[in-house]
Amino acid sequence: MHLNSLTAAAAFAALLAAAPQAHATLQISGLVGGIAVQCADQDLTCDTNPVFGQLATADTTLAGVQFIGSSQTQIVGGTFNKLDTSSFQIINNSGGSVAIQLAVSGTDFAAPTSIYSASGGGTFETAAGSTITMQFYADANNAQGADTPTDAPGTLLFTASHTALPLTDTFSTNSGTLPLAETGPFSMTLLASGTLTDGGSLVGRTQALVTDVTTIPEPGSLALLGGALLGFVALRRQMTPRA
Numbered sequence: 730m731h732l733n734s735l736t737a738a739a740a741f742a743a744l745l746a747a748a749p750q751a752h753a754t755l756q757i758s759g760l761v762g763g764i765a766v767q768c769a770d771q772d773l774t775c776d777t778n779p780v781f782g783q784l785a786t787a788d789t790t791l792a793g794v795q796f797i798g799s800s801q802t803q804i805v806g807g808t809f810n811k812l813d814t815s816s817f818q819i820i821n822n823s824g825g826s827v828a829i830q831l832a833v834s835g836t837d838f839a840a841p842t843s844i845y846s847a848s849g850g851g852t853f854e855t856a857a858g859s860t861i862t863m864q865f866y867a868d869a870n871n872a873q874g875a876d877t878p879t880d881a882p883g884t885l886l887f888t889a890s891h892t893a894l895p896l897t898d899t900f901s902t903n904s905g906t907l908p909l910a911e912t913g914p915f916s917m918t919l920l921a922s923g924t925l926t927d928g929g930s931l932v933g934r935t936q937a938l939v940t941d942v943t944t945i946p947e948p949g950s951l952a953l954l955g956g957a958l959l960g961f962v963a964l965r966r967q968m969t970p971r972a
Contacts, residue, residue: 755782758831759791761791765877806838809939814921821856828924834916841942845939848935857926859926859931861922864887865936868918
């Protein structure tokens, strides 16, 4: 579905605002020029990707700002947890500067963890003076975020800001690898806020928060490992020449 008129955009926004949102493991919410929207994974009224853990929204125009290609992904467990969000292009044809706020959140990420890395970036085009602030959160209480565009439970892990220069301006940020000790299921939330000047575009906007998942050997495996180690020590003693 591609919405070209402000009337259709307002109707779409009203539909999303009115739709009941169940407690979700992955969801997005936004505020664009005063128009509020929200979508949860597997909500057929707004999520165009049927795969669980992947949330995509249709191309739309809100308050004169066109959003082309939005995708969010949540991966839980294995060797890492991941929460990311991206949009192919955001174009402001409203006739003035527009404030934009976005939040993406997922719950039930696997523990224990020991490290995380946060990163984000994009390219401003003909958007001098536009701003963006990206924030990355983790919550040990596993609370759902993104119920609103500013809803980010837990601890702020990393933040970065940028102001666009003419005519094109590519920015990127990376926290590096830093400690994060989560011992039980936890949530992660990504926030992005700023302004986009009239006629400006933000291309390839991305944010990602990734943690490790530490593997703890089962008790039986530990016993086998201990037995093997004791056997090795005994064998070495037998093979060691005596004086």
